[in-house]
Structures are given as C-alpha cells and as structure tokens.
Amino acid sequence: MNTPAPESVFIKPLEPGLYIVATPIGNLGDITMRGVDVLRRAQIIACEDTRVTGKLLKAIGAETRMQRYDDHATVETRQWLIEQSRQAPVALVSDAGTPLISDPGYRLVRAAREAGVNVAVVPGACAAIAGLTLSGLPNDRFLFAGFLPVKDKARADMLGSLDGVDATLIFYETGPRLVRSLSVMADIWPKREIAVARELTKLHEECRSGLAAELAEYYTAHPPKGEIVLLVGPPAEQVTAHDSDALLREALEEMSASKAAGTVARLTGMDRQTLYARAVELKSQ
Structure with a gap:
C-alpha cells in the first residue's frame, strides 16, 4: 500500500x-x-x-x-x-x-x-454503482433514491411514488429492515426483478436476484447484516406472443421448460404458468 x-x-x-x-x-x-x-x-x-x-x-x-x-x-x-x-x-x-x-x-x-x-x-x-453493475439489471437509465424511510407508511409511500419511473431503481437499506422493504415491494411490484447486493467488495460478497416475495422469504430464513444495496428492475415492456416465443426459444437452449418459463416471466411480467405451457409446446416441436 x-x-x-x-x-x-x-x-x-x-x-x-x-x-x-x-x-x-x-x-x-x-x-x-x-x-x-x-x-x-x-x-x-x-x-x-x-x-x-x-x-x-x-x-x-x-x-x-x-x-x-x-x-x-x-x-x-x-x-x-x-x-x-x-x-x-x-x-x-x-x-x-x-x-x-x-x-x-x-x-x-x-x-x-x-x-x-x-x-x-x-x-x-460507490456502493450504488457497484451494486448496479453486479446486479445485471438494465443500467442505461437508473434512479438512485438513497436510504428508504424507517417508518412503514413512509417507506410504502416513497416506493409507490416511484411506481411509474421507467428505470432501474437503487436504494440503500439496512439488514434489519430488508425483509420489511421486500414485503412492500412484493405488493407494489410482484413481477419486477429485484436484486439484493451486500458485503460488496468483501470476502462474502453476494448479489441475489429474484422476485420480491421470494427474496423476502429467503432473507427471513437467513437474516442479513450490514448495509445493503437494494435494486428494482424497470417495468417490463409490453410483450407480444411472438416476442415471448422468441424469448422462450432462446431460454430453452440452455434450461428446462420450467426454468425458461420462470426466467421469461421475470423479464416480461407475464404469467409463469401460461409461459410454462407454451414452453412445453415449443420444446416438443
């Protein structure tokens, strides 16, 4: 040094x-x-x-x-x-x-x-930028919104006010409050991809992605410590049946019908069961 x-x-x-x-x-x-x-x-x-x-x-x-x-x-x-x-x-x-x-x-x-x-x-x-680059979420346009409010109503109001922002959202959050924030996000954005980046640049660096409800369940069972970068992917664009078929075909080259349906569901916000049925059809063709 x-x-x-x-x-x-x-x-x-x-x-x-x-x-x-x-x-x-x-x-x-x-x-x-x-x-x-x-x-x-x-x-x-x-x-x-x-x-x-x-x-x-x-x-x-x-x-x-x-x-x-x-x-x-x-x-x-x-x-x-x-x-x-x-x-x-x-x-x-x-x-x-x-x-x-x-x-x-x-x-x-x-x-x-x-x-x-x-x-x-x-x-x-900068933790916000480090978390964004690690998450794999779209980074051509993003909004850094700082620390989420401590009180539940203020937190929900702030997240709700950002619902229409067409960009990846970046927040700072603490370990003890993470699950509560994810639970609110599950209500507001049930289909948007979420990423939790923690221990950035340290030995146990982690970035876990998924739906808010899934992540809330995981971190309830594995309580995190320290400060966290919490990211929310942008709203999904309207996807036509033709577009979803193309996405499914691409995903099916590397994964099962079930995983392909889950991946495309997170990307598009479309119903996973509908996508799974279509993935099975495409796989059999």
Missing part, C-alpha cells in the same frame, strides 16, 4: 482547496493511488467518524489531522473548514465510498463553491 505510484498520477503541487475523496466500501485495496496521495498530503481531512477514517489512514501510512464533519456539524465548523481550504488542501471523505452520496458532505461542497474555493473530485468506489 505504501509503494509510490508514478508521479504522473499526482497533481503537483497540491493546491489549496477542497478535495472530495472516495474511500473503499469494504476492501481497502480499492483506494485509488491518487486518493492515497491526496489523503497523505492534505493538511486536514473532514470525516464522518475519526475512528473509521483513522483505520484507513493507518493502512495507507498517512498521519493527516482529522476533523469530524457529520450530520451534527455546526455552521461554525463548516465555515472553519472553508477558511482552511483557502490556505491549504483539505480532503472530504465519508466512512465508505463517495462523499455526498447519502451523507451531509454536500452542504460543505455547496458552501465552498459559493465562497469561491477551489473544489476538486478524486473519484473511486
């Missing part, structure tokens, strides 16, 4: 300003070379939790001063950080992943830009 990288990777000298630095979401090896360089050379690191960031700094051999900056940070703390960034490089990090994605960092960045402070981004890991 301490091996120097080519000098061309770095900005020399590191000018005063606010540097938005992405940190690993699990695997420390995912910190970028530029991210390591900025964290080592910054004068101050604004972070959510000094204990969490302290572990990362120890791993990369950095001894930079840390300043706690979270949801409870005062206006005075924010203004102090802006004044510091006028004179020296200040890094902004979150506990994991890219700052400003479901964390309070946007207030500091907004205030810095309004104050005329130089703001630069050092990109890297």
